[in-house]
Amino acid sequence: MTRKPRSRVLDASPSIDRDSFEPAYIQLVNILRQGIAAGLLRPGEQLPSEAQLCRRFGVSPMTVRRAINILADQDVVNPQQGRGTYVKPLHLGAATFNLTGFPGLSASTSQTVVRLLEVRVNKASELVARKLAVDAGSRVIEMRRLLIEAERPVFVHRGYLVYDPGRPIVEAEMEVTTLQALFSGSGSNLIKRGELSIEPTILPAEDARLLLATPGAPGFCLEHLFFDFQECPLSWGWFVGAADRVRLTTQVGLPATPAATEERRHDALA
Amino acid sequence: MTRKPRSRVLDASPSIDRDSFEPAYIQLVNILRQGIAAGLLRPGEQLPSEAQLCRRFGVSPMTVRRAINILADQDVVNPQQGRGTYVKPLHLGAATFNLTGFPGLSASTSQTVVRLLEVRVNKASELVARKLAVDAGSRVIEMRRLLIEAERPVFVHRGYLVYDPGRPIVEAEMEVTTLQALFSGSGSNLIKRGELSIEPTILPAEDARLLLATPGAPGFCLEHLFFDFQECPLSWGWFVGAADRVRLTTQVGLPATPAATEERRHDALA
């Protein structure tokens, strides 16, 4: 008969180039992805065993495992102890939308300008006091900003910070170019973690005016609450943007371009 | 002087329990996370070198590297060749919202009921034809469904599928309990990948009626386009839900409960 055993499935695939700048495990990840994307390995089917992959590609078990672990982390493949490793069918819940889809929120985009519209120290309303876990009537810093990207307003931001008498407000400090610096606070307080939440809204009249959008149009509201290392809330606020300026998109399954998803990011340090 | 060298920073941390069911590399991930969450290791600071970690915890270099790789993947830490590994300051762009926040879209929730409102074969409008890459006027399957979760309607779904004469429409087949089965299509066509996109909208009157929501209220629209292994579009459609039923939330930085993020998922196979 002509049925191929699964150990022969990848025989037509390229081998690993030991002279390449690309590490062997990355090459193997790409070879396997290609095999799946090309339909050689179909959802639900079993991959060649790790021992077979070692022999076929001439690498050590650790290298094969590493490649398979990466595919497992990406939800492409599903290893089961004692049974084998299987190609995962595409799963809707696997989709993740990341905030980089929001213009201006990523530190790398230096195109973004932050214009300070208003800043003052005020007594906390009941809502603000609850969010920041301070007594109602405590003093908090209130501010309103406009994020401008390529000369066009993208977000209105409202924020409330706990007022720290030890750190006077310097207006210039508020006109930061990156939102990153904004939250890391050029001051002493470091942020440990944050909670974010997105919901759709109808643009309020004033925000619509600032965003040069029509009032009543649909928009996103991105709420944020940041905590310091003592788990105390430090800042609360939200961004409002028009729906047609911001869109969250993502892919599930194997992207059209397999590409190198595994680049390590070398960011600047704080 | 009393300044601690960074190699001593983790001296107070627990050691690795070789009798634990938890693998050494997971224990090490958690120890390091704890150290960061507790403020022992602050954003921007350098971790003990890998060699130091090997000695401190009595594990081999590969085990240390594995733990650090996991933290790097989680954007907690930033290894730089030749310099050292540093604690990453929290970065807004790191936030990812996943679709599991949407009720009913994950296969695991068996609480979800899908009610078929309408299904028919129709000629494709210009828009539908463009999305599905077929000739305008070709026949496509049109359907409208209602997703019900715990007796309450959550989403209206409109979908268009390329009409395959070889596979007649079985109405019962449409009344699937999980949306997963819906897209994997109990038929012959397998889906390779999909493109998803979320945008806010204003609920149309008819959808609002089905969702028992007030017309004109804000809502989410989740658009999807699925492709087969030949890169041909198979299905296009969108879900509409009211804003107050669906909310996308996420965390950036270190979650309050360090927990075991590293569980391997053992899903049922197709």
Next chain:
DNA sequence: AAGTGGTCTAGACCACTAT
């Protein structure tokens, strides 16, 4: 030159699943 992270080996041992 010394120290750092990055890759890789060639096994070992274990836990689990199938037959």
Next chain:
DNA sequence: TAGTGGTCTAGACCACTTT
């Protein structure tokens, strides 16, 4: 019992950065 994935070792060699 044989085959599978899962963990781990104790090094090696390399590329890079800092001093």
